[in-house]
Structure formats: structure tokens, C-alpha cells
């Protein structure tokens with residue numbers, strides 16, 4: 001690449017509204033003021049380089065949302081510093097276990113669980129990360145079952161910065177309520193992220209009698225099908241990297257072949273043969289269960305891996321005395337198992353983990 005005197009204008013696709021816009025090159029960033037809970041403009045053009053960098057790291061820009069179809073939203077001021085942002089969406093029925101899985105996954109990534117793949121993880125959006133930590137990771141570590149995701153969420157859950165041999169890349173995760181995913185309203189804002197997603201994790205739950213009385217069906221129903229159709233409506237998306245995570249696999253933790261895969265830790269180094277073997281086992285398992293709808297992403301996309309995971313390691317039970325209902329807790333604590341596997345596969349398929357081995361992941 002040749003150096004240019006004028007900085008090129010970068011066209012960025014906003015992960016929140018999926019609009020594209022020229023990234024503002026101006027000398028102003030927005031700084032969130034905790035006192036007033038408002039974003040305030042800060043002129044950084046006259047600051048020293050070091051101070052400017054500091055301000056940018058903690059600063060934001062407001063997305064101009066050219067289509068004008070969403071509430072005001074903000075992106076980290078450094079979002080466009082990196083090439084090829086990755087936007088990962090989670091898809092699944094209500095109560096499938098999406099929020100718990102995402103929490104367990106992000107938590108292990110921040111604990112540098114991807115180090116064996118040459119990847120380090122930090123927060124790109126500190127405020128968002130702190131919120132995510134307070135709202136999800138902390139209660140999760142304390143054994144609380146997490147509250148349901150409210151409908152109508154359009155904001156990303158967390159934006160990570162992953163650094164590896166494939167370069168530094170922002171990774172944005174979206175977690176929306178399953179109800180929104182099942183809505184056939186094509187203009188549903190909450191599912192807009194499907195248009196900007198460049199990787200998807202489909203979440204299928206192992207059912208149990210405990211789910212029988214639960215509020216909704218935990219298995220895909222329409223959510224996979226509708227998401228697949230929407231995703232395939234975007235040109236080029238047949239090559240979208242996707243993973244199917246069969247979660248709550250702790251419910252069959254002593255049953256082969258589930259036991260074998262659950263016990264695998266993130267390990268070190270990418271092993272496409274192992275990912276392939278696991279995918280084959282999960283495929284056969286879902287097929288035997290007659291979970292045709294859950295295998296739909298495998299048929300629809302060229303690159304797909306399948307995994308057994310457990311976010312909590314066991315079922316939650318009511319915290320109070322019987323009959324008092326109330327909060328659910330993981331009484332025996334939480335023990336996530338194999339939760340990084342779908343993420344590792346996605347990172348390999350999208351080039352964040354580079355190399356010839358990564359090129360094989362997800363292919364038949």
C-alpha cells in the first residue's frame with residue numbers, strides 16, 4: 001500500500017443501525033459525562049498527541065444514521081481505527097440460553113481464554129463493557145440466573161478489541177430477545193443487526209422437564225428460519241461464517257458423545273479436524289432428535305460448525321423456599337464448559353485467527 005498525504009475517508013457500516021456513512025475525521029469527540037448522563041463534545045484538535053489519543057480512547061461519535069430510522073446511538077471514537085470490524089449476532093428462541101452463553105463467552109475471552117490462539121482481548125467501548133460487566137458478568141459469577149432480555153433492544157451487548165496475527169479487530173456482539181427474533185415484522189428494529197452481522201451463532205437448547213413449564217418454547221421454532229431467510233437476503237451472505245451452539249449440554253454431561261466435547265477446554269492452537277469431528281457428532285445428535293429446524297443454518301450456509309456448550313454447568317433452581325417463587329439461582333455455582341468453542345470457530349472462519357488451518361474450519 002502507498003502512503004497518501006490526505007487521510008482516506010473511511011466508509012463505515014454502523015453495527016447498530018446497519019447504515020453506512022463516512023467516518024467523521026473531525027477534531028471533536030463526544031465524552032460521556034457521568035454527572036449529567038449526557039454526551040458532551042470535546043475539541044481534541046489542540047490537545048497534544050498523547051492527550052488526544054487518551055480522549056479518543058474514552059470518547060464516542062454519534063452515528064448520523066442517514067436513514068433516520070433509529071434512536072440516537074454512539075460508537076467508540078476508535079471504532080474506525082481498525083479494519084474489518086466483526087459483528088456477531090446471537091439467534092435463538094426465547095429462553096434458549098443466548099444471554100447466559102454470551103456472558104460466559106465474553107467473560108472467558110476477557111480472562112484471555114483465547115491466548116492459546118494467539119489472541120488477546122480488551123474492551124473497545126469501556127462504558128458499554130462496564131455496563132455489561134455490572135449487569136451480566138458479575139451476577140453470573142455470583143451464581144444468579146440472569147434476567148430475561150427485554151424486547152426492543154437495539155444496542156450491542158459489548159464491543160471487544162481482539163488483537164491477533166490477523167490484525168486488530170473490533171468484535172461487536174448482539175443479543176436480542178428471542179421474541180423479537182420470532183417477530184415476522186421485517187422492520188423490527190431489534191433484528192436490524194442481522195443486516196450488519198458478518199457472523200452468527202445460532203443457539204439451540206437441550207430441553208429438559210424443567211423447561212416444560214417455562215414461558216416459551218426454548219427450541220428454534222421460527223427464530224432460525226426467519227433469521228436464515230433474512231440473512232440470505234443480504235448479497236454475499238451464503239459465505240457468512242455461522243456456528244450452531246447446542247447449549248445446556250450439562251443436562252447430558254454424562255452421555256456420550258456430549259461428555260467428551262464438554263470436557264474439552266479451549267486448549268491451545270486451532271485443530272480443524274477436532275472441530276470437524278465435534279460438528280459431525282452434534283449434527284448426528286440433532287438429526288437423531290429430529291431437530292430439523294435447528295440444522296437449517298447448516299444447510300443454508302457454506303461454512304458452519306456445530307458445538308456442545310454449557311454456560312452455567314447446571315440447572316438453576318428457585319432461590320427462595322418452595323412455593324415462594326422468586327429468583328432463580330445456580331446453587332452449585334456456575335461452571336461454564338466449552339463456551340469458547342463456537343467463538344473460536346467464528347474467529348477462524350472470519351480470518352481473525354489466520355492461517356491454512358483456519359481456512360479449513362467449517363468446510364465439509
Ligand SMILES: Nc1nc2c(ncn2[C@@H]2O[C@H](COP(=O)(O)OP(=O)(O)O)[C@@H](O)[C@H]2O)c(=O)[nH]1
Nearest residue numbers: 095096097098099100248310311312314315316
Ligand atoms: N442447565 C442450564 N440452564 C441454562 C444454561 N444457560 C441458561 N440456562 C437457563 O435457561 C434459561 C434461559 O436463559 P437465557 O440466557 O436468559 O435465555 P435467552 O432468552 O435465550 O437469552 C434461564 O432460566 C437459565 O437459567 C445452561 O448452560 N445450562
Ligand SMILES: [Mg+2]
Nearest residue numbers: 098099148149
Ligand atoms: Mg436473553
Ligand SMILES: [Zn+2]
Nearest residue numbers: 014016017063
Ligand atoms: Zn448507526
